[in-house]
Amino acid sequence: MMTNVILRNVTEADLPILFEQQLDPEATLMADFPSRDRDVFMAHWKKIMADEKNILKTILFNEEVAGNIVSWEHDGEQEVGYWLGREYWGKGIATAALTELLALIKIRPLYARVATRNVASRRVLEKCGFVVYKEDGGFFLRYDRE
Numbered sequence: 088m089m090t091n092v093i094l095r096n097v098t099e100a101d102l103p104i105l106f107e108q109q110l111d112p113e114a115t116l117m118a119d120f121p122s123r124d125r126d127v128f129m130a131h132w133k134k135i136m137a138d139e140k141n142i143l144k145t146i147l148f149n150e151e152v153a154g155n156i157v158s159w160e161h162d163g164e165q166e167v168g169y170w171l172g173r174e175y176w177g178k179g180i181a182t183a184a185l186t187e188l189l190a191l192i193k194i195r196p197l198y199a200r201v202a203t204r205n206v207a208s209r210r211v212l213e214k215c216g217f218v219v220y221k222e223d224g225g226f227f228l229r230y231d232r233e
């Protein structure tokens with residue numbers, strides 16, 4: 088399973104697929120994160136792609152664009168986030184992608200935030216070694232390992 092998951096830099100050609108994936112109502116409910124309209128989505132990605140400090144990876148599963156995993160700095164904290172198309176859920180892809188990302192990024196600690204209801208995402212983070220350090224309208228997690 089893990090060997091089928093590859094990260095590579097996000098390209099403009101991926102954006103229409105990533106756009107569709109973030110429209111999914113089940114995903115937005117799970118993540119408690121609203122979808123963006125096409126114009127807003129495209130403008131957001133053009134902006135973040137222009138900033139070399141952002142780590143923006145497309146998750147390939149069997150060479151298909153399964154989703155994205157990203158890391159950015161916010162208020163002095165390096166955060167991570169990810170999103171998969173629904174047809175790719177439940178195959179261990181997020182766990183494999185985060186494991187690969189942790190090897191790529193040397194910055195510590197890393198931070199993540201998940202909605203209280205997002206059991207799957209919390210599980211992904213904890214399987215990879217993130218630890219909950221705060222609960223305040225959601226779970227705040229931190230990764231300190233080398």
Ligand SMILES: CC(C)(COP(=O)(O)OP(=O)(O)OC[C@H]1O[C@@H](n2cnc3c(N)ncnc32)[C@H](O)[C@@H]1OP(=O)(O)O)[C@@H](O)C(=O)NCCC(=O)NCCS
Nearest residue numbers: 114118169170171176177178179180181182206207208210
């Ligand atoms: C959250 C998400 C990334 C999980 O991806 P995934 O590839 O399906 O996760 P994995 O297959 O690696 O599974 C990780 C763990 O979560 C568990 N899990 C998966 N879906 C679950 C669910 N709906 N409820 C409870 N546990 C779940 C799995 O069983 C696995 O744990 P296990 O190994 O102990 O069995 C994916 O559902 C998604 O993209 N959701 C929409 C966007 C989102 O929520 N992003 C994260 C925002 S913080």
